Amino acid sequence: MAMAATIEDLHEDVLALVLRRLDGPSLAAASCASARLRGLSGDPAIWRDLCLATWPSLRLLPLPLPLPPPQSLFSDAFPFPRCRAQAQAQGQSPPRGVPPRPLRGLISAVDLYHRGAPVFSRVLETRAASPWFLGSPFRIDALDPKHEAPSAAAISISPGELTLSWIVIDPARGRAVNLSSRRPVRVDRHWFTGETLVRFATVVREFSVTAAVTCGEGEDPVREVSLVVEDADGIGVSGGESLGIIGEALEGARRGRGRGEEEANRRYDEFMRRRKRRKESKARREGLVDFLCTAVGAAVSLAFLLLVALG
Incomplete structure (x- = not known):
């Protein structure tokens, strides 16, 4: 019984032409299929053309x-x-x-x-x-x-x-x-x-x-x-x-x-x-500081007025 033909039976020029039509992931996957495909798919010219076509x-x-x-x-x-x-x-x-x-x-x-x-x-x-x-x-x-x-x-x-x-x-x-x-x-x-x-x-x-x-x-x-x-x-x-x-x-x-x-x-x-949480937290801290500063200022002013009134 005759052996079935495989992709390995194709001429190298035909295989190279097929590999040039693949995208990057497919070409990388083909290189893992056999030693022969790995050698053909490693051709720098194929990858150079692929890079130039992509970018x-x-x-x-x-x-x-x-x-x-x-x-x-x-x-x-x-x-x-x-x-x-x-x-x-x-x-x-x-x-x-x-x-x-x-x-x-x-x-x-x-x-x-x-x-x-x-x-x-x-x-x-x-x-x-x-x-x-x-x-x-x-x-x-x-x-x-x-x-x-x-x-x-x-x-x-x-x-x-x-x-x-x-x-x-x-x-x-x-x-x-x-x-x-x-x-x-x-x-x-x-x-x-x-x-x-x-x-x-x-x-x-x-x-x-x-x-x-x-x-x-x-x-x-x-x-x-x-x-x-x-x-x-x-x-x-x-x-x-x-x-x-x-x-x-x-x-x-x-x-x-x-x-x-x-x-x-x-x-x-x-x-x-x-980033939004950081801004909200920073705004709350600044609001608290402003409130404390205002409260301290009001307390100082009130104390000064009491001293003047009692004096």
């Missing part, structure tokens, strides 16, 4: 530039970062290398989409050597009013249907991480200006790494795209401390994208609830 901004990276190998870049940037606090809450040991080595500089690869259609892509290099950067609030602007508006932004945009990828690459360590929640965690419209602020966030410990997209009306609906780091009170974190927070995300574990977006939204909601 068009990578085509704009300046060369020569020491970057992670394409397969490592994809495995770092495609899944969601799992912060140290989250890993410890689930009974796991913190990742090795914590606290991370300080970052000296980073590369940002930013891709903004609307309903799957690209709006704009941009690459930015951030140098972190100056004392001014380390001491000032951390902020990276991928698009602001000083930049030329992206040509694709002339389309009509629904802010809630935007998706964003913000990959941060550390060339020195050959690591990358996608700091965006991909889909918005919050959409707010300003009552006076009419602008809409769309937030994409990743929570690392008690900090929020937030990519914000400001949308308006008219010819340039996308007006600003920026990345900031805020603490539990909503105060901007300095560049030096922010680099340490981003370094934790870079060196931390990753989780699959299956429930990653849902997890990112849940963690951001928890973060905002904690």
